[in-house]
Amino acid sequence: MxxxxxxxxxxxxxxxxxxxxxxxxxxxxxxxxxxxxxxxxxxxxxxxxxxxxxxxxxxxxxxxxxxxxxxxxxxxxxxxxxxxxxxxxxxxxxxxxxxxxxxxxxxxxxxxxxxxxxxxxxxxxxxxxxxxxxxxxxxxxxxxxxxxxxxxxxxxxxxxxxxxxxxxxxxxxxTYTGIVDCGGWTKVDLPDSARQQMIFGRRGFFGYAVKDNLAYWFTNVPRATEPARSELDDLDQTRWMSTLRDLYDGDPAPVPRILAATQRAVGVWPLYDxxxxxxxxxxxxxxxxxxxxxxxxxxxxxxxxxxxxxxxxxxxxxxxxxxxxxxxxxxxxxxxxxxxxxxxxxxxxxxxxxxxxxxxxxxxxxxxxxxxxxxxxxxxxxxxxxxxxxxxxxx
Missing domain, CATH: 3.50.50.60 (FAD/NAD(P)-binding domain)
Known part of the structure; x- marks a missing residue:
């Protein structure tokens, strides 16, 4: 066969x-x-x-x-x-x-x-x-x-x-779910995580885990309009990370600290069902x-x-x-x-x-x-x- x-x-x-x-x-x-x-x-x-x-x-x-x-x-x-x-x-x-x-x-x-x-x-x-x-x-x-x-x-x-x-x-x-997902890993001085940490922020959902001073993080950001298929492929990373920092400003530690240390996301994707x-x-x-x-x-x-x-x-x-x-x-x-x-x-x-x-x-x-x-x-x-x-x- x-x-x-x-x-x-x-x-x-x-x-x-x-x-x-x-x-x-x-x-x-x-x-x-x-x-x-x-x-x-x-x-x-x-x-x-x-x-x-x-x-x-x-x-x-x-x-x-x-x-x-x-x-x-x-x-x-x-x-x-x-x-x-x-x-x-x-x-x-x-x-x-x-x-x-x-x-x-x-x-x-x-x-x-x-x-x-x-x-x-x-x-x-x-x-x-x-x-x-x-x-x-x-x-x-x-x-x-x-x-x-x-x-x-x-x-x-x-x-x-x-x-x-x-x-x-x-x-x-x-079908588009109304959520845009992104994530990455960032060098940051934090203790190792025993469990993955999930935070319901005021304007988004954030998750992270830390291993050997490397924070593996992701975020789900609400967005009403569906992005075009290639729209998120070549984002201005400086602008995107600034948007995320503003979105989570005032949310629980260490979320703002992780984002402050992050220069770019590995990728940004709309979520579908x-x-x-x-x-x-x-x-x-x-x-x-x-x-x-x-x-x-x-x-x-x-x-x-x-x-x-x-x-x-x-x-x-x-x-x-x-x-x-x-x-x-x-x-x-x-x-x-x-x-x-x-x-x-x-x-x-x-x-x-x-x-x-x-x-x-x-x-x-x-x-x-x-x-x-x-x-x-x-x-x-x-x-x-x-x-x-x-x-x-x-x-």
Whole structure:
């Protein structure tokens, strides 16, 4: 079976590595040129994501990519008072792993490096312009006029997936959430964080964690009008950072201090929600990761779900003779879980709205909301791609 993966991000690179672990032939194409992977600042790989890497046989990836562990979340209001806490000190005992903070590009690069070493061919600068299924396979066409024939094509090309668009042209498009996200890392004299710190500021939402005097930070900034697709690519960084400092002026320490020390953000991106597609697959085309089920960053599950997808789909392609049967099994195993987490992420995201009345209500109810969501968190963290038992209810 000749397998073509479109998209060389975390989902595509993890899938290529998983397929090669079963000696399946795979080729990967990526629209961006070599060395241009700057999308996203950093991410949190949840315990279930770490366990998925272990199931893949590459549990050392987080350490190799420079990650560091955290244990839970603290939430603070605009006065600096802690209003809720999500404990994670017992995650290793309950789930077999703790959450890990990593630079997104470092994680993707490490996965791609290992996939190349396993024999995967990577072609960069290959922008998909057409996809045609026929009786014997799929023909993919690219902007430079070349075509590739494969038995199956797997779209791992993100929320704006070209594979999804060419296969299901009438599928709903991603919808803008009203939030612009950005982040980076800044040298600052602060103690290491035991947990990630989340601050509901007066005009925005800010999160950070510190390791070895390096603050990994992000912010969600409300913006009513949707930015044009390329509008935020070449921002005046001096002006942008000045805007952020003004936005968080007077908010709890050390937020103003982190921003004062920051010269530039790694990137700025509008956040989108993807309506759940009716199906993820045809007989010869399939979607993984954000192309199938983009989830809010509020879940901390995007990369973890993508790696889970990779492990499960590779096993289905190994075990089923017909691609259509493999894709049907994969969708049955993955769709319900991903859509449930996406719904939970929307609920969390709604709590980031800032207003005098809304903030008071949030301060009074967030702790209760997190306790009610504890079972969902345990289900997310305790999932194992090999089906072994892990985790339980978080009381």
């Amino acid at each position: 000749e397998i073509l993966i479109v998209g060389g991000g975390i989902a595509g690179s993890a899938l290529a590595l998983a397929l090669r672990a079963h000696d399946l032939p795979v080729r990967l194409v990526e629209a961006r040129p070599e060395g241009s992977d700057t999308e996203g600042a950093f991410l949190t790989l949840a315990p279930n994501g770490v366990n998925a890497l272990r199931a893949l046989g590459h549990g050392d990836v987080p350490a190799a990519a420079g990650g560091f562990e955290l244990s839970g979340l603290d939430f603070h209001n605009a006065s600096g008072r802690r209003i809720a806490r999500l404990s994670g000190e017992d995650d290793a005992a309950r789930y077999g792993a703790r959450a890990v903070v990593l630079r997104r590009a470092a994680l993707r690069t490490e996965l791609a490096r290992r996939a190349r070493e396993a024999g995967v061919r990577f072609d960069t600068g290959a922008r998909l312009t057409g996809l045609a299924e026929h009786g014997d396979g799929v023909r993919a066409a690219f902007a430079d006029g070349t075509t590739i024939d494969a038995d199956v094509v797997i779209g791992a090309d993100g929320i704006w997936s070209a594979v999804r668009r060419h296969t299901w042209p009438d599928a709903p498009l991603p 993807l309506p759940s597609p009716r199906t993820w697959c045809t007989e010869r085309v399939c979607l993984v990761g954000d192309a199938a089920h983009a989830v809010s960053p509020s879940t901390g599950q995007g990369a973890s779900l993508a790696i889970e997808d990779a492990v499960v789909l590779a096993r289905c392609l190994r075990d089923e003779q017909a691609p259509a049967a493999a894709f049907t099994s994969y969708q049955r195993l993955r769709k319900g879980r991903a859509e449930k987490i996406a719904r939970f992420g929307r609920q969390v995201g709604e709590r980031k709205a800032s207003s005098a009345t809304g903030s008071l209500f949030r301060d009074l109810t967030l702790s209760l909301f997190l306790r009610m969501g504890a079972r969902a968190t345990a289900e997310q963290y305790g999932y194992r791609v090999d089906g072994s038992p892990s985790g339980g209810r978080r009381d």
